Amino acid sequence: MLLVIDVGNTNVVFALFDRKGTGRDNIHARWRIATDPRRTGDEYAVWLVQLLKIEGYETSDVTRIVVGSVVPRAEHNLTVLAEKYFGITPIFAGQGEARWTFEIDVDQPSSLGADRALNCIAASHIFGGDLIVVDFGTATKFEAIxxxxxYKGGIIAPGINLSLDALVGKTAKLPRIGIRAPDNDSVVGRTTEEQMLIGVYWGYVAMMEGLIARMKREIGRPVKVVATGGLAILFDTNTDIFDAVETDLTIRGLAILSEQIDT
Incomplete structure (x- = not known):
């Protein structure tokens, strides 16, 4: 089986794939842990090996490990995890035999993060045509494919939780609130909490709708908009800008990359 590891700035996602395919139905299990570059390979193993057993798998069932990382400091400890507990040298997306084979048509191709590159691979494979991918992570990224x-370029904006942290952290009296869809469409809040939620949620929707409209005009051809990331479903309920929501886009990109290595 294939174990893919998506290392983001906030979370690390582990997913177990059947190596016979890359579709949603071939994801046998997925687990998430907070990103901490100091976490050792042994600490990862205590957590991951137990979760594998809960799902009915052993470390010996894993025959390949592919890692996509935007946190370089975490890579050594994940290599230790793979080699010590699985007996496998991991493959890192964008490096060596897993180097990018699609065109990166920007001024600094080497600066493209692994998560963004993997989203490009998966979106093109699954949907085809001209695409805009919106990835809700620590930062919100917009990719033009x-x-x-x-890859033709894109946009990086502060993630919604990052924006909320800045709002609360830089003010003396504003309370911390959870991110959720407002109870109604009103944009005139009656309490401080309502006003904050409206500003963050509807402000974010307006930002996305405005940027995507501008991107579509610049692309000048029919384009499909695909959303991914944990908060994609939250926003999809209150806007019609997304043609598809694929929450597993990045890990599916890792599985597709693994398939490409074999061909």
Missing amino acids: DFHGA
Whole structure:
């Protein structure tokens, strides 16, 4: 089986795939842990090996490990995890035999993060055509991908939780609130909490709708908009800008990359 590891700035996602395919139905299990570059390979193993057993798997069932990382400091400890507990040298997305094979048509191709590259691979494979991918993570990223699968550039904006942390952290009296969809469409809040939620939630919706409209005008061709990341479903309920929501886009990109290595 294939174990893929998506290392983001906030969370590390582990997912177990059947190596016979990359579709949603071939994801046998997925687990999430907070990103901590100091976490050792042994600490990962205590957690992961137990979760594998709960799902009915052993470390010997894993025959390949592919890692996509935007946190370089975490990579050594994940290598220790793979080699010590699985007997496998991990493959890192964008490096060596897993180097990017699609065109990165920007001024600094080497600066493209692994998560963004993997989203490009998966979106082009699953949907095809001209695409805009919106990834809700620590930062919210907008990717423009043409019908050949080439990455043409994009946008990086503060993630919604990052924006909320800044709002609360830089004010003396505003309370911490949870991110959720408002109870109604009103944009005139009656309490401080309502006003904060409206500002963060509807402000974010307006930002996305405005940026995507501008991207579509600049692309100048029919384009499909795909959303991914943990908060994608939360926003999809109150806007019609997304043509599809694929929450597993990045880990599916890792599985597709693994398939490409074999061909």
